[in-house]
Amino acid sequence: MVNEEKIQENKLRILGRLSAGLIHEIRNPLSVINLNLDYLKMNREELNPELNDCVDACLESSERIQNLIETFLDFSRKTNTIEDFISVNEVSDRAIDIMLPALRKANISIEKIYLENHSKVKFHPIKMLQVFINLLSNAIEAIESNGKIIVKTFSKSGKEGENFYWEIEDNGSGIEDCNREKIFDDFYTNKEKGTGFGLSVCKMLLDEYKSTLSFESEFGKGTKFTIKFRS
Ligand SMILES: Nc1ncnc2c1ncn2[C@@H]1O[C@H](COP(=O)(O)OP(=O)(O)OP(=O)(O)O)[C@@H](O)[C@H]1O
Ligand SMILES: [Mg+2]
Numbered sequence: 001m002v003n004e005e006k007i008q009e010n011k012l013r014i015l016g017r018l019s020a021g022l023i024h025e026i027r028n029p030l031s032v033i034n035l036n037l038d039y040l041k042m043n044r045e046e047l048n049p050e051l052n053d054c055v056d057a058c059l060e061s062s063e064r065i066q067n068l069i070e071t072f073l074d075f076s077r078k079t080n081t082i083e084d085f086i087s088v089n090e091v092s093d094r095a096i097d098i099m100l101p102a103l104r105k106a107n108i109s110i111e112k113i114y115l116e117n118h119s120k121v122k123f124h125p126i127k128m129l130q131v132f133i134n135l136l137s138n139a140i141e142a143i144e145s146n147g148k149i150i151v152k153t154f155s156k157s158g159k160e161g162e163n164f165y166w167e168i169e170d171n172g173s174g175i176e177d178c179n180r181e182k183i184f185d186d187f188y189t190n191k192e193k194g195t196g197f198g199l200s201v202c203k204m205l206l207d208e209y210k211s212t213l214s215f216e217s218e219f220g221k222g223t224k225f226t227i228k229f230r231s
Helices: 003-042 049-077 088-105 125-142 198-208
Strands: 084-086 109-113 121-123 148-158 161-170 212-218 222-229
Touching (some): 084 088, 088 109, 125 148, 125 198, 198 212
Antiparallel strands (some): 084 121, 148 161, 161 222, 212 222
């Protein structure tokens, strides 16, 4: 193993331990936040409608953090993969709803082109949501102005039969040829506040369900990420 790989492996080991510790520490303050939000919800008649909406939004987000913690703990406990037959269109709608405030803030329009009445795919719903949110976030972050994102679902027949796809296309910065190989690497980011883990996590979650993630990009024009679900 070359020296650089050793350093990288060591970094990952340390990061694993740090994140386990971090998750542990997040759980306690999170339960305090939840208790307080529940208390506010119980007294909702004393709040004006706008504040009630804020409480609901906070509760929904804290539920997402809790689900992420559970997913992390599932992974570290190496438990059996939890899966179900789920509608990709429904999870996709949910991810878009969650990202609506960010889309509005960045003034990005979103178009959905869905294949209706498609058969459901076997996947973990929270993990699928995580993948879609990561890819939506990247698309939003790649756009500077006049943004447009198209989310599509479709099916195509291949060697193994009919395959189902989810695709996201943005008209953002695109990816430079010299960076194409790196984007799935842990820690690779060109953002000031990025961790460079979004796409690695997507790959890891999709691998678990034998699904794949690929992309096409033209620098200066935009990028398209495509998920092919296991048939
Ligand atoms: N839609 C996209 N358009 C242009 N570049 C992209 C797109 N998606 C990913 N990239 C490139 O791939 C890099 C890695 O993405 P990844 O999601 O793994 O990390 P990040 O977005 O930089 O950080 P984090 O996900 O932790 O916020 C990005 O920094 C960016 O350079
Ligand atoms: Mg990202």
